[in-house]
Amino acid sequence: MPTDSNTQIRLASRPSGWVEAENFQVTEEAIGKPADGEVLVRNIFMSVDPYMRGRMNDVKSYIPPFQVGEVLQAGVVGQVVESRFDGIAEGDFVMGMLGWENYSVSDGRLLRKIPAGPVPLSYHLGILGMPGMTAYVGLIKIAEAKAGDNVFVTAASGAVGSVVGQLAKIHGCRVAGSAGSDEKVASLTEEFGYDVAFNYKTSASLADSVREACPEGVDVLFENVGGEILEAVLWNMRDYGRIALCGMIADYNLEEPQPGPRGMMLIVGRRLRLQGFIVTDHPEACEEYVRKAIAWIQEGKLTYRESISEGVENAPRAFIDLLKGRNTGKQIVQLSDAS
Amino acid sequence: MPTDSNTQIRLASRPSGWVEAENFQVTEEAIGKPADGEVLVRNIFMSVDPYMRGRMNDVKSYIPPFQVGEVLQAGVVGQVVESRFDGIAEGDFVMGMLGWENYSVSDGRLLRKIPAGPVPLSYHLGILGMPGMTAYVGLIKIAEAKAGDNVFVTAASGAVGSVVGQLAKIHGCRVAGSAGSDEKVASLTEEFGYDVAFNYKTSASLADSVREACPEGVDVLFENVGGEILEAVLWNMRDYGRIALCGMIADYNLEEPQPGPRGMMLIVGRRLRLQGFIVTDHPEACEEYVRKAIAWIQEGKLTYRESISEGVENAPRAFIDLLKGRNTGKQIVQLSDAS
Structure with missing residues (x-):
């Protein structure tokens, strides 16, 4: 359930070499209000990934760099709190590139609805993502x-x-x-x-x-x-x-x-x-994969391991540990309850 | 016309670093006699190429290394002096991997007949080779x-x-x-x-x-x-x-x-x-190319430049100069008259 405050992680400064805790800043803001066409999402799981290190540099690449002072972005699975976008309703589970924060407001077109089953929600950030x-x-x-x-x-x-x-x-x-x-x-x-x-x-x-x-x-x-x-x-x-x-x-x-x-x-x-x-670059192969992978998971041919850290304020540490190779399997940060 | 002697260039020693004249040895031998299935070729043009440097090292690669004391090999265009192989006759022009020498005896199966026209014979070692x-x-x-x-x-x-x-x-x-x-x-x-x-x-x-x-x-x-x-x-x-x-x-x-x-x-x-x-590895593409390239040459769309050194005894120098980048275009050594 929404509270009044949204905890966020921002890029405080660009790292040179290894990422340090001081490169991050924790801020508190009021939870956003969705405008027409937008959706307010309660973020449940976010993914931290090695590619994010590249986005911390001020270098043109296949995705734009993170900006100093801005909320960092990640792949997120969440549940819709309020929708002003046709085709997405309150209570739907969605995923998208949202913020390192407890609540995100997003253009509805940038969200993808995901089923509540047959596999855990967080799998959509990892083995199915x-x-x-x-x-x-x-x-x-x-x-x-x-x-x-x-x-x-x-x-x-x-x-x-x-x-x-x-x-x-x-x-x-x-x-x-x-x-x-x-x-x-x-x-x-x-x-x-x-x-x-x-x-x-x-x-x-x-x-x-x-x-x-x-x-x-x-x-x-x-x-x-x-x-x-x-x-x-x-x-x-x-x-x-x-x-x-x-x-x-x-x-x-x-x-x-x-x-x-x-x-x-x-x-x-x-x-x-x-x-x-x-x-x-390969959306068709990705769809082909998700179809096959759900079957392989259900048949027990495809096993999956997650490391789950708790709380948005621990996301920087989870990311730093990931870059140092301290995790096994997919690194996830849980931001709120799954249901 | 055959004389009694065949001048040959052998690998005297393996170079370390740049190839030097001392890595080669000039020898004289009687001209070989073809056995059943073999062909005696008067070598007219031979090719020197950068890849030969790799074969001078004692390293397994996609083609075997040259052996110390043996006559070096090259792509050669020549004319048949005596044939004991069905399908190749005296006077035919052929190409194959033959020796750095004035006359070579070869298994007839390893030779390829080439036309006397419409382009110069040496082109088969370069732009058509x-x-x-x-x-x-x-x-x-x-x-x-x-x-x-x-x-x-x-x-x-x-x-x-x-x-x-x-x-x-x-x-x-x-x-x-x-x-x-x-x-x-x-x-x-x-x-x-x-x-x-x-x-x-x-x-x-x-x-x-x-x-x-x-x-x-x-x-x-x-x-x-x-x-x-x-x-x-x-x-x-x-x-x-x-x-x-x-x-x-x-x-x-x-x-x-x-x-x-x-x-x-x-x-x-x-x-x-x-x-x-x-x-x-790409024989079909090569055939496709030769067909097209003869037409492009005749239409003037494809120009070609050769550097031709004279005499088998100058082949080592031509090869050394090639590795030092002193040539322009395809480096050929002419071993005898083209007709």
């Missing part, structure tokens, strides 16, 4: 993984990587991955269907670790990290290998862009293809 | 250049690059390129159809030079060089740009692989595709 869609588009549409392929996934226990592994198994691939703690590595083989996994932080040689994990070489790399691990996998790619470049989390917090992998010559000799992609 | 086919496959099949695209070509005055520029114009693109001398740069706009070109050796900032050459950005990069120029073009790529990775001449003479370009993150944000390729 951008991370799951990203896994599917990258693995199946960009890298064109097919049965029998040797697939390698970096940041394999993350929101995207944990879905990639399972999708690879569903599609008949062999799948290996790397993650940054023994606990995460264990989750890969125990929960997320990986055939083999290793901890890149304790590897003496990343190239050797990749070779041991994939003795036949790598046909498909799903790359979330970049930097040294990208180079290590590159040296282990098989002829005609495909690399889906999804993210470069290793680069997000660097002030200067780092050199790319050594061995670019291998891309020629082994006829490799590297392709960057943004999931929102 | 691997370099021309490479230009076509990379630009049209790998990078999918289409009318209106902004195309950038590195090593633009080389055997491949000088064809890429012309093919880009034939297909309705705008095309810019870089080369390593003012004379080469002049040839790009005056002979090879480039809209604009610059000398990378005298550029104060490669990224600025690329931006000035392509103010709208680059849709297609045909990359022969790698290293700094690849990085400079990467920063100027437009969304959904395609990079055909044909070669990395900047890396061939380095003992250690160098880091890749800074700004790999751009590949994600701008949804770029980088693809390595080897022309021999």
Whole structure:
């Protein structure tokens, strides 16, 4: 139920390097009133994601940068409190790019209604949302993984990587991955269907670790990290290998862009293809995925893990921890009760 | 006409770094005799190409390394002196991977007959051979250049690059390129159809030079060089740009692989595709090209320049000069008279 006050998180200053608590500001405002065509939403779950780090820089990219002093934005699932938009009614569950805040007013056209079932509401921010869609588009549409392929996934226990592994198994691939703690590595083989996994932080040689994990070489790399691990996998790619470049989390917090992998010559000799992609360019594949994924979840073929922090005031900490690799699975912040 | 002696060039030692004259050995042997199924060829033209540098290293690649003490191999056009292979007769013109020598004996199955016209015989080693086919496959099949695209070509005055520029114009693109001398740069706009070109050796900032050459950005990069120029073009790529990775001449003479370009993150944000390729993987596209290219040459749409050195004993020098960028257009060594 609405109270009079809306707690909000704003960008206080642009980080240089790692994000710090001081880059955020907590403010209180009166809850907004929807104008014609607008909707007031009580925010229930919000997503924090690595791509947000890029938006904190004042750099033109595929989405505009966050502005200093403004409320930060995130993917949010919420419930409608008051609607002045045809087709959305009080009590509907919706999702959209809303604020890091307890209540948001949004143009109704920018909201998407979601069903209250058959899976938990928060899943629409994760396995059924951008991370799951990203896994599917990258693995199946960009890298064109097919049965029998040797697939390698970096940041394999993350929101995207944990879905990639399972999708690879569903599609008949062999799948290996790397993650940054023994606990995460264990989750890969125990929960997320990986055939083999290793901890890149304790590897003496990343190239050797990749070779041991994939003795036949790598046909498909799903790359979330970049930097040294990208180079290590590159040296282990098989002829005609495909690399889906999804993210470069290793680069997000660097002030200067780092050199790319050594061995670019291998891309020629082994006829490799590297392709960057943004999931929102592929709406049809996303719809195809959501349809299939609900079935896979209900059949138990697709497992999902969330880390849920409580309260909007803890969103900055959840985001900072995410960037430092302290979470497993999809990082969610719960802002109010789900019902 | 055969004499009794066959002059041959052998690999005396593996170069480390730049190739030197001492890495080659000149030997004399009796002219070989074809056995059943074999053909004796009087070699007329041979090709020297940057990829041969890779074969001088003892490294597994898409073609096996040259062996120390053995006669070096090259693409050769010659005339049949004696044939013991059905379907090839004395007097036929053939091409194949033969030796750096005046006469070669070859398995007849590895030779391809070529017509005596309508274009000069040596063209089959260049504009109608691997370099021309490479230009076509990379630009049209790998990078999918289409009318209106902004195309950038590195090593633009080389055997491949000088064809890429012309093919880009034939297909309705705008095309810019870089080369390593003012004379080469002049040839790009005056002979090879480039809209604009610059000398990378005298550029104060490669990224600025690329931006000035392509103010709208680059849709297609045909990359022969790698290293700094690849990085400079990467920063100027437009969304959904395609990079055909044909070669990395900047890396061939380095003992250690160098880091890749800074700004790999751009590949994600701008949804770029980088693809390595080897022309021999694309035989249908090559046939399609030769058919079209003969017509374009006869219509004057496709111009060609060769540098021809005389005599097999000068082949090492021609190859060394090629690697140092001292030639313009396709480097050929003439071994005997064309008729």
